Amino acid sequence: MFDPKKLEALAERQKDWEEATLGDALDKHPERSDEFMTTSSEPVGRLYTPLDVADLDYERDLGFPGEYPFTRGVHATMHRGRLWTMRMFAGFGTAEETNARYKYLLDHGETGLSVAFDMPTLYGYDTDAPEALGEFGKCGVAIASLADMEILFDGIPVDEVTTSMTINGPAAVIWAMYIVMAEKRGIPPEALGGTIQNDILKEYIAQKEFIFPPEPSMRLVVDTFEYGSRHLPRWNTISISGYHIREAGSTAAQELAFTLADGLEYVRWGIERGMDVDEFAPRLSFFFNAHNDFFEEIAKYRAARRIWAREMKETFGAQNPRSWLLRFHTQTAGCSLTAQQPENNIVRTTWQALAAVLGGTQSLHTNSMDEALALPSEYAVKVALRTQQLIAHESGVANTVDPLAGSYFVEAMTNRIEEEAYAYFHKVEALGGVIPAIEKGFFQREIAEAAYRYQTEIDSHRRVIVGINEFEEDEPVRIPLLEMDPEGYERQVARLERVRRDRDGQRLEATLQALRAAARGSENTMPYILDCVRAYATLSEIMGVFREVFGEYREPTII
Amino acid sequence: MTERTIRVLVAKPGLDGHDRGAKVIARALRDAGMEVVYTGIRQTPEMIAEAALQEDVDVVGMSILSGAHMALFPKIMELLGEYGMDDVLVVAGGIIPDEDVPTLNALGIQGIFGPGTPTDRIVEFIREHAR
Numbered sequence A: 001m002f003d004p005k006k007l008e009a010l011a012e013r014q015k016d017w018e019e020a021t022l023g024d025a026l027d028k029h030p031e032r033s034d035e036f037m038t039t040s041s042e043p044v045g046r047l048y049t050p051l052d053v054a055d056l057d058y059e060r061d062l063g064f065p066g067e068y069p070f071t072r073g074v075h076a077t078m079h080r081g082r083l084w085t086m087r088m089f090a091g092f093g094t095a096e097e098t099n100a101r102y103k104y105l106l107d108h109g110e111t112g113l114s115v116a117f118d119m120p121t122l123y124g125y126d127t128d129a130p131e132a133l134g135e136f137g138k139c140g141v142a143i144a145s146l147a148d149m150e151i152l153f154d155g156i157p158v159d160e161v162t163t164s165m166t167i168n169g170p171a172a173v174i175w176a177m178y179i180v181m182a183e184k185r186g187i188p189p190e191a192l193g194g195t196i197q198n199d200i201l202k203e204y205i206a207q208k209e210f211i212f213p214p215e216p217s218m219r220l221v222v223d224t225f226e227y228g229s230r231h232l233p234r235w236n237t238i239s240i241s242g243y244h245i246r247e248a249g250s251t252a253a254q255e256l257a258f259t260l261a262d263g264l265e266y267v268r269w270g271i272e273r274g275m276d277v278d279e280f281a282p283r284l285s286f287f288f289n290a291h292n293d294f295f296e297e298i299a300k301y302r303a304a305r306r307i308w309a310r311e312m313k314e315t316f317g318a319q320n321p322r323s324w325l326l327r328f329h330t331q332t333a334g335c336s337l338t339a340q341q342p343e344n345n346i347v348r349t350t351w352q353a354l355a356a357v358l359g360g361t362q363s364l365h366t367n368s369m370d371e372a373l374a375l376p377s378e379y380a381v382k383v384a385l386r387t388q389q390l391i392a393h394e395s396g397v398a399n400t401v402d403p404l405a406g407s408y409f410v411e412a413m414t415n416r417i418e419e420e421a422y423a424y425f426h427k428v429e430a431l432g433g434v435i436p437a438i439e440k441g442f443f444q445r446e447i448a449e450a451a452y453r454y455q456t457e458i459d460s461h462r463r464v465i466v467g468i469n470e471f472e473e474d475e476p477v478r479i480p481l482l483e484m485d486p487e488g489y490e491r492q493v494a495r496l497e498r499v500r501r502d503r504d505g506q507r508l509e510a511t512l513q514a515l516r517a518a519a520r521g522s523e524n525t526m527p528y529i530l531d532c533v534r535a536y537a538t539l540s541e542i543m544g545v546f547r548e549v550f551g552e553y554r555e556p557t558i559i
Numbered sequence B: 001m002t003e004r005t006i007r008v009l010v011a012k013p014g015l016d017g018h019d020r021g022a023k024v025i026a027r028a029l030r031d032a033g034m035e036v037v038y039t040g041i042r043q044t045p046e047m048i049a050e051a052a053l054q055e056d057v058d059v060v061g062m063s064i065l066s067g068a069h070m071a072l073f074p075k076i077m078e079l080l081g082e083y084g085m086d087d088v089l090v091v092a093g094g095i096i097p098d099e100d101v102p103t104l105n106a107l108g109i110q111g112i113f114g115p116g117t118p119t120d121r122i123v124e125f126i127r128e129h130a131r
Helices: A004-028 A058-062 A095-107 A146-152 A171-184 A201-207 A214-231 A243-247 A252-272 A277-283 A294-315 A344-358 A378-393 A408-430 A434-439 A442-459 A488-502 A505-520 A526-534 A539-550 B020-031 B045-055 B069-082 B098-107 B119-129
Strands: A085-090 A112-116 A163-166 A194-196 A238-241 A284-290 A328-332 A363-365 B007-011 B035-038 B059-064 B089-094 B109-113
Touching (some): A085 A328, A085 A378, A095 A112, A095 A146, A095 A378, A146 A171, A171 A526, A171 A539, A201 A214, A201 A238, A201 A434, A214 A277, A214 A539, A238 A243, A238 A252, A243 A284, A252 A284, A252 A434, A277 A284, A284 A344, A294 A328, A294 A344, A294 A408, A328 A344, A344 A363, A344 A378, A442 B119, A505 A539, A526 A539, B007 B020, B020 B035, B059 B069, B059 B119, B069 B098, B089 B119, B098 B109
Parallel strands (some): A112 A163, A163 A194, A284 A328, B007 B059
16 A cells, blocks of 8 residues: 555654654653553554555455455445444343333334343243242343243334344244244244344353353254244344453453354354355354453454455355355443442443444444443433434444544554454464364463453553542442342242143143254254244253253363 | 461352453462362352362352342351351452342351452452451
């Protein structure tokens, strides 16, 4: 992009500047620190010039939005054409309480739904299972059968609004409940739009909500790819997630590298099943974190799109341009929030969200100020949603496409993160691939190292966190926190008991038996899961079949 | 006089898999010269009490973010008592609302450390209070 002769002259000029102008300035006023680093502990230079991006080739490396390699965005008009989906992750207590929260959010201008499930649901247990002790409704909504799913979406036009569901181990089962819920309302599967997270690899790496060993888990994931590509063309059957990797303590480059490595692994499994890459790749979607370091995050999203497009086109030979697109949801960084001075979290969330928008996100969740203390209150979640609306309509950043392209700093950082990602791809390959690397604890160790380094930086004051190690206050927290229905548990368990009592026992047994046979064989399990759900089998019952056939996984413990 | 090395069990009760804090604390305590046993995730109260007994620890540190602490901690304290481990220092961290702290203190959980606590404050607390 730059004339080599001009660059040479510029290098000379830069040397002069360093000696004269900069030298004088430093003599008079030394910089405020010896080291400047990103949230990922990467050094940040004083100044970036064309010399830092000397090899940048506009057409090859950036291109035009909506065209390969999509560095500048997946659509030609980006947020000028359509704003990102404002999708607030929400769920607590019973299906009734969460249904009311969804209606509240939609009434206040939310444009997509996102379900948070409670711990028992995430692990495939009914609310009253012994393993669920004390966990009902705490981290999300309890969904133990189709009856709960019907209440959760009661009165919500699921053929108009898209729904994202953060569910992994039991993803196929919860998805089946959603499909049957719609079916009972006369809405055909092809009319449904949304996403199931269904990214089991990152569960072993970071979020730890795995149930079965990796191979049978991957089989269930591919079953959903296959079923979705044939029956739910508008559904994203996976959201390949870096969010939880980052929350567990990784750096930005690790988040990107591990997520894309997982993505490439899913593609390999899909192809191995006998599908054409273009049959399922257009429905793969992604999910990233938006952490504190504004420019590093923007660079990460841009590098993500470029790498994915290249790998899909060059390595896997995908022909359909839609297969090359890295479409992603973003959530601001929960781990960056402080319990102290919670109002400060509104500000943190704002610039994190701004980075996601400038990085070209398709969908966004903004955290509420109270999330280091409890699940969000109605008041706090409204402020978080309004933050997105303010960015969309008042800040001006959504009015042009990829405005930071061409920034020497942002482009250099985009290149740096891309290089780091490829270095990790090679390491993972050398370990035998993603699953062997998981079994050897490679990712887990890398993340634990980074998390510990980050904590020691805070403890030693190399990193300042407002309200934590500087500008501390002793004031007690004064914001109102969410209160849940104290009778919710009884209501939920009573419903579950009613479901178990009222259903046709013979039909139930037959569907579970058929599922068991399918799980033991190699057929796609989705149609059988759907039949179980239609017979009102509970989550524990359906997952119990898989637990019996696949066994449960225990991870290597790594500090 | 040589000081005995403090033995700590870092435990993750309940279903929640958020193990970042537990791992950071485990490493910080180890770097402070303590012997640390980390249980890994998804431990039942029985597993935790059993491990505390088997490992003959001086301290049990529990990390929980799911909000199930009011159901799980009393059970764990009860089992530690049954095993005759009343003199073990028990501390906890994670997302634990202020209003739960008096109840947990009354159960015998002496230190409760919320988000943002510097690790050296936890190290000091353990050094001061461990048997």
